[in-house]
Amino acid sequence: MIFYTTKVGDEIIEFGGTFSKADDVLTIRQFDIDGGLTNKVGIKGLKDIINEFGKSQGVSRVVVEGAKRTTGANPGRLPAKLVFEIK
Numbered sequence: 138m139i140f141y142t143t144k145v146g147d148e149i150i151e152f153g154g155t156f157s158k159a160d161d162v163l164t165i166r167q168f169d170i171d172g173g174l175t176n177k178v179g180i181k182g183l184k185d186i187i188n189e190f191g192k193s194q195g196v197s198r199v200v201v202e203g204a205k206r207t208t209g210a211n212p213g214r215l216p217a218k219l220v221f222e223i224k
Contacts, residue, residue, distance in 0.1 A: 138167065143186060152186065154202075163191060164200040184221060191223035198222055 140153030154165040170183075183201075191199040203216030 138169075140171075141190065143189070145182065145186065150186075152190075158194070158196065161197045162200060163194050163196045163198070164202070166202045168201045168203045183219075187221045188223055191221065196223060 138153050139156055140151045142149060142151050144150075150170060152168065152170040154168040157164050157166070187199050187201065191197075199221045201219045201221070203219075
């Protein structure tokens with residue numbers, strides 16, 4: 138598993154998973170996010186983070202397959218696969 142660190146506002150967060158790249162698509166399996174904003178990022182924040190990361194990786198699409206939830210309202214649940222078009 139590989140982790141990347143980025144800054145969101147004044148907070149530092151880490152995200153990681155198992156990364157694979159084929160053609161112009163980056164897939165992150167077992168995606169996990171850590172840091173003080175873990176439960177505050179939301180889908181828009183996640184989209185912004187993934188968009189910046191996708192640009193830095195030179196891809197046009199990032200597919201995120203989440204890890205099994207260990208916290209929050211539904212521990213044990215597998216999140217849906219998310220597809221982000223990088224702009």
